[in-house]
Amino acid sequence: MDVPVAQRDRAGLEFLGSLQHHAGGVLQPAAGARYATLVPDPPPDIQGRRRSVAEALGGHGPWLFDRLLTRYVAEEIYVRAIPAAERARPAIEAWLDVPDDAPGSLTLDPDLVPPAYYHEGFHLTTGGWDGHDLMGVVISDLGYRYVLMPGGVGAVRAGENLMDQRTQVALEAPRRDYRRVLEAGCGNGRFSAVLAREFPDAQYVGVELSRTQLEYGRARCVHEGGSWELIHAAAEDTGLPAASVDLVAIFTLFHETPPKATEAILAEMFRVLEPGGDLVIGDIAPFERNDAFRSVVLDWETEHRGEPFMRSYLHLDLPGLVKQAGFTGVEAYGLGKGDYPWVVRARKEA
Numbered sequence: 001m002d003v004p005v006a007q008r009d010r011a012g013l014e015f016l017g018s019l020q021h022h023a024g025g026v027l028q029p030a031a032g033a034r035y036a037t038l039v040p041d042p043p044p045d046i047q048g049r050r051r052s053v054a055e056a057l058g059g060h061g062p063w064l065f066d067r068l069l070t071r072y073v074a075e076e077i078y079v080r081a082i083p084a085a086e087r088a089r090p091a092i093e094a095w096l097d098v099p100d101d102a103p104g105s106l107t108l109d110p111d112l113v114p115p116a117y118y119h120e121g122f123h124l125t126t127g128g129w130d131g132h133d134l135m136g137v138v139i140s141d142l143g144y145r146y147v148l149m150p151g152g153v154g155a156v157r158a159g160e161n162l163m164d165q166r167t168q169v170a171l172e173a174p175r176r177d178y179r180r181v182l183e184a185g186c187g188n189g190r191f192s193a194v195l196a197r198e199f200p201d202a203q204y205v206g207v208e209l210s211r212t213q214l215e216y217g218r219a220r221c222v223h224e225g226g227s228w229e230l231i232h233a234a235a236e237d238t239g240l241p242a243a244s245v246d247l248v249a250i251f252t253l254f255h256e257t258p259p260k261a262t263e264a265i266l267a268e269m270f271r272v273l274e275p276g277g278d279l280v281i282g283d284i285a286p287f288e289r290n291d292a293f294r295s296v297v298l299d300w301e302t303e304h305r306g307e308p309f310m311r312s313y314l315h316l317d318l319p320g321l322v323k324q325a326g327f328t329g330v331e332a333y334g335l336g337k338g339d340y341p342w343v344v345r346a347r348k349e350a
Helices: 007-038 046-057 061-087 088-094 115-121 135-151 162-170 188-198 211-223 259-272 294-306 308-315 317-326
Strands: 105-107 180-184 205-206 230-232 247-251 273-283 328-334 344-346
Touching: 007 046, 007 061, 007 135, 007 294, 046 061, 046 135, 046 259, 046 294, 061 088, 061 135, 061 294, 088 135, 088 211, 105 211, 115 205, 135 162, 162 188, 162 230, 162 247, 162 273, 180 259, 188 205, 188 211, 188 247, 205 211, 259 273, 259 308, 259 317, 273 317, 294 308, 317 328, 317 344
Parallel strands: 105 230, 180 205, 180 247, 205 230, 247 273
Antiparallel strands: 273 344, 328 344
């Protein structure tokens, strides 16, 4: 949506984007280069690496300011974006109000009890992803557009394009002729739009826990002329029939879930995937694929940027869990700088 943002609101959000870009694009590389010079042979384990970075860069201005600004921006996004959305409420509500008989569907479950991990407050979002009734627009059209796209976030480095990375992952699917594509954790539809574009002959199905993100995705679908099937459910229990899709595509979900939930989600994906179908996952590369400095940057987000399961994810054997769920032909590889996006690809035997 093209939100009619007041000049002062837009300037405040663009200021945050510039701060994040400076932190991630200037300060953090300078700190990384300094660390590489001071510690040419870093420890192999994450605890040792954290201590090593703290000792080597404890008084290093670029590192300290990079961390300060990264935390500040993560908190301040919602401080500025939510009031901006409120001031544009009439236009936003009009955009969200799509006809019930428009192509596609949105099925909400008023009795849904989200799993415990959903209440962890991902990304320091004020009140969680359903903490405000306009949170879909707050996240996508204000936070992402003005702050995170120009500034980078998490594994996405400053200057990289979030949407290009989603396209890269979608193109890793082995076929083009899928009949029914399922995305687990579809959020507000950024990857949904990519999948619908890359597989135009397939029926797209998205499953998501957040009501506000689904409502945003529904409006986006209608305004873009799509016909998505959106379902309010946990990825561990989609309610879909067994063997009812032939491609499962997942983008940046598993660093937001604890290991047991990841296992349960993969089991559910195996159940709903038909024999001969494919699984494509895009996420952050595991600990051993990141250099010492970068692994500490990512690990830092566990306590400081609303990523409570980042540390456990970085040590997770995701390809192993995919095999454990029953998939075969498992491959794991990186596509870009720092192996991000990290792709795990597999199939369900015919």
